Amino acid sequence: MYLVDTHTHIYGSEFDLDRPEVIKRALENGVGVMLLPNVDASTVAPMLKTRDQYPDCCRVMMGLQPEEVREDYRQVLDQMEKELERGIYIGVGEVGLDFYWDTRFEKQQLDAFETQLEWAKQLRLPLSIHARNAFAQMAKILERKQDGGLCGVMHCFTGSEEEAKVYLNFGFHLGLGGVTTYKNCSVKDFLPNLPLDRIVLETDAPYLAPVPHRGKRNEPAFLVDTAKRIAEMLDITIEQVAEVTTENAKTLFKL
Numbered sequence: 001m002y003l004v005d006t007h008t009h010i011y012g013s014e015f016d017l018d019r020p021e022v023i024k025r026a027l028e029n030g031v032g033v034m035l036l037p038n039v040d041a042s043t044v045a046p047m048l049k050t051r052d053q054y055p056d057c058c059r060v061m062m063g064l065q066p067e068e069v070r071e072d073y074r075q076v077l078d079q080m081e082k083e084l085e086r087g088i089y090i091g092v093g094e095v096g097l098d099f100y101w102d103t104r105f106e107k108q109q110l111d112a113f114e115t116q117l118e119w120a121k122q123l124r125l126p127l128s129i130h131a132r133n134a135f136a137q138m139a140k141i142l143e144r145k146q147d148g149g150l151c152g153v154m155h156c157f158t159g160s161e162e163e164a165k166v167y168l169n170f171g172f173h174l175g176l177g178g179v180t181t182y183k184n185c186s187v188k189d190f191l192p193n194l195p196l197d198r199i200v201l202e203t204d205a206p207y208l209a210p211v212p213h214r215g216k217r218n219e220p221a222f223l224v225d226t227a228k229r230i231a232e233m234l235d236i237t238i239e240q241v242a243e244v245t246t247e248n249a250k251t252l253f254k255l
């Protein structure tokens with residue numbers, strides 16, 4: 001079995017004490033490639049260091065995460081745009097809108113997101129998109145910006161069937177992670193109605209560990225538990241889930 005973790009922050013300090021073991025467990029569990037989305041200016045160096053240490057299994061993306069957008073976001077974006085010119089990034093991420101805790105920087109978040117959508121278009125890179133408490137604004141921007149030049153993953157998708165269909169219609173994939181294994185997750189009710197060829201798997205480690213690890217630090221090896229749960233929901237084998245989602249990730253991110 002071969003899985004791709006399309007969104008994982010294993011470069012974070014949560015893994016500083018045991019990163020080699022975490023990577024080893026990922027590989028032992030069939031997670032052969034890990035895609036590392038950036039968060040803010042401070043995460044670029046640790047992310048690149050992790051990629052340099054594990055070049056065979058780690059790929060990197062560049063972007064400013066919406067919760068980290070502040071007054072100085074223009075300067076941060078300028079640096080990131082230069083960084084992208086190096087050509088080592090397989091995607092633009094993570095980017096998006098998040099109005100869950102904080103709406104102080106709503107205008108700045110919208111502007112930062114639009115700027116980064118333009119990068120993705122110009123560089124023909126897929127996106128890893130974070131959207132929380134922001135469906136209406138997200139749908140509006142994607143509708144306006146989608147001219148056939150945008151693709152990517154709605155990372156950690158946990159919305160309704162209608163929302164899933166809107167994103168699918170805009171040409172995006174849905175990233176399913178640990179939340180899919182939680183009892184109260186609505187996705188299980190309509191997952192069989194979604195096209196499997198538009199689903200990719202992710203952990204969002206160290207956050208949102210799947211059952212039976214819920215509440216603990218998440219890590220890429222736990223992707224197996226999410227794949228298993230999805231297989232149960234779809235009444236297919238875990239190997240089938242792995243095969244299709246890996247193919248989807250490889251095609252989308254040109255792995």
Ligand SMILES: [Zn+2]
Nearest residue numbers: 007037094204
């Ligand atoms: Zn993330």
